[in-house]
Amino acid sequence: MTTVSLIVPCYNESAALRPFMAELRRVLDTMADVKAEVIFVNDGSRDDTLSIIRELAQQEGVRYVSFSRNFGKEAAMLAGFSRASGDYAAVMDADLQDPPALLPELLKAVREEGYDCAGTRRVNRKGEPPIRSFFARCFYRLINMVSDTKLVDGARDYKLLCRPAVDALLSMPEVCRFSKGLYEWIGFRTKWIEFENVERIAGETKWSFRKLFSYSLEGIVAFTTAPLSLAAFLGLFFMVGAGVGIIFIIIRELVYHCSVGGWASLVCIILLLSGVQLFCLGIFGRYLSKTYLEVKRRPHFIVAEESPRSPE
Ligand code: UDP
Ligand code: MG
Numbered sequence: 001m002t003t004v005s006l007i008v009p010c011y012n013e014s015a016a017l018r019p020f021m022a023e024l025r026r027v028l029d030t031m032a033d034v035k036a037e038v039i040f041v042n043d044g045s046r047d048d049t050l051s052i053i054r055e056l057a058q059q060e061g062v063r064y065v066s067f068s069r070n071f072g073k074e075a076a077m078l079a080g081f082s083r084a085s086g087d088y089a090a091v092m093d094a095d096l097q098d099p100p101a102l103l104p105e106l107l108k109a110v111r112e113e114g115y116d117c118a119g120t121r122r123v124n125r126k127g128e129p130p131i132r133s134f135f136a137r138c139f140y141r142l143i144n145m146v147s148d149t150k151l152v153d154g155a156r157d158y159k160l161l162c163r164p165a166v167d168a169l170l171s172m173p174e175v176c177r178f179s180k181g182l183y184e185w186i187g188f189r190t191k192w193i194e195f196e197n198v199e200r201i202a203g204e205t206k207w208s209f210r211k212l213f214s215y216s217l218e219g220i221v222a223f224t225t226a227p228l229s230l231a232a233f234l235g236l237f238f239m240v241g242a243g244v245g246i247i248f249i250i251i252r253e254l255v256y257h258c259s260v261g262g263w264a265s266l267v268c269i270i271l272l273l274s275g276v277q278l279f280c281l282g283i284f285g286r287y288l289s290k291t292y293l294e295v296k297r298r299p300h301f302i303v304a305e306e307s308p309r310s311p312e
Contacts, residue, residue, distance in 0.1 A: 002111065003035045004103075004160070005089040007080025009073050010053065011043040013094040015202035017052045020094050021060060027100040034107065038062040039080050040094075044070035050305075057307050068304040073206075074177040075301040077157065081166055090160045091179075095200040098158035102193060106160040109191040116188035119159040120195060121152055127199040132209065139216045147224035149184050152192065159183060159190075175300060176290050178219040185223070221290050228287060231280035238273060 006024070010017065017040075028036050038060070040053045044067045053064045065079050077091050088110060092098045102120055109118035125133040140153040157179055161169070168186040169179075207215075220227065252258065 001033055001035050002088065002107070003037060003086040004107070005037045005039060005080070005084030005086035007077060007084060007089060007091045008038065008040045008094050009043055009076030009080065009091065010040055010045060010049050010094045011070060011073070011076075011206050012045045012047045012049060013203060014045070014047040014049045014052055016095045016200070017049065017056070019201055020096055021056055021062075023096060024092075024100045025060065027103055031104060031107070035086075037084065037086050039083050040064040041076040041080050042066040043073065043076040044068065063307045064305075065303055065307075066305040068302040071301040073157075074179055077179055078170075078177065078300050079303070081170055084166060087163055088160050089163075089166045091157045093158070095203060097198050097200055098156055099195060099198060102158075102195060103160075105193055109193070110160055110162060113191060114189075115191040116162045117159060117165055117190040119152070119183070119190050119192050120156045121192050122154045122156060122197045123194045124197050125154070126197045128197070132212070135209075135212070135216075139219070143216075143220055143223065146220070146226035147181075149181050149223045151180055151184060151219075155180060155183075155192075157183075162188065164188070174222070175293050175296075175298065176218055176222055177300075178215070178222045181219055181223045217286065221286055225287070227283045231283050234276055234280060238276060 008020070013020075024038065028034070040056070040062055042050045042053055042064065050066055053062070053066070056062050057064055063083065065083060067075070067079070080091065081089060088107070090103075090106070092100065098120065106118040106120070109115045125136070137153065140151055144150050161183075165186055165188050168188075169182055172182060
């Protein structure tokens with residue numbers, strides 16, 4: 001019998017958890033030849049998510065891990081993968097935006113069609129604020145332009161991974177994690193299954209614009225060093241420009257004996273160059289800060305409570 005671990009990161013999901021579990025149970029009941037191990041990860045919720053998870057552990061036999069505070073979805077996913085014992089594992093959002101009904105199709109791809117992994121991809125962003133969709137598209141275009149790791153636009157974290165893929169993910173100890181990139185970086189033959197975007201069943205999104213922006217920067221810093229080369233390129237460009245300018249001024253002085261006028265233009269140039277320098281310093285700083293976070297080797301999360309290790 002195939003065992004599948006389903007990892008559900010939860011942060012303030014008290015309203016969504018019971019409908020989620022009911023839908024998941026309905027789908028699992030149709031899959032007689034599959035043994036599911038459901039692992040809820042409570043990511044420091046402030047509402048009664050944890051008590052609902054404890055109840056589900058009693059009633060449905062699910063497992064859970066509860067963090068000492070909010071560590072973010074990436075840490076919750078990692079905790080889930082580290083606890084997963086199935087032949088396959090998948091992360092599923094608690095708000096039913098990752099439809100459990102796709103599970104049979106995902107499993108068919110890995111069991112019958114010879115794929116190692118099966119990922120899901122939403123084909124539209126219906127119900128999402130247009131400005132968020134616009135920036136998301138720009139992000140995908142930008143990162144695919146500058147990084148060797150190509151990301152699929154609309155790909156969800158809801159992806160069925162085979163055991164070697166899970167082990168590959170666990171072997172990457174980086175603290176600043178960007179799973180969409182890590183999923184692609186590890187490789188493996190993947191079938192993409194497309195679906196229409198579904199709106200969250202209850203509660204609200206935990207991703208503010210600011211959080212998403214910083215997450216996308218995380219992705220760029222983690223998967224390409226192109227911005228560092230950009231700094232060097234800009235420096236070279238302005239150095240050559242300044243060299244040409246200096247030669248021009250010297251020749252003009254020698255030939256026409258006219259001194260350079262216009263301090264305003266000079267100030268503009270100084271400001272422009274200082275801006276470029278600060279911008280480049282900012283890019284270096286971003287990489288340096290990530291390196292600093294990595295070398296500290298702090299744990300990805302701290303577990304406050306956990307269900308017994310042995311599955312039911
Ligand atoms: N989540 C989490 N920790 C966080 C933020 C979110 O575990 O700090 C979980 C959340 O409970 C949900 C999933 O990650 O199950 C996706 O979050 P959300 O639905 O808010 O994101 P969106 O679908 O709007 O991108
Ligand atoms: Mg969601």
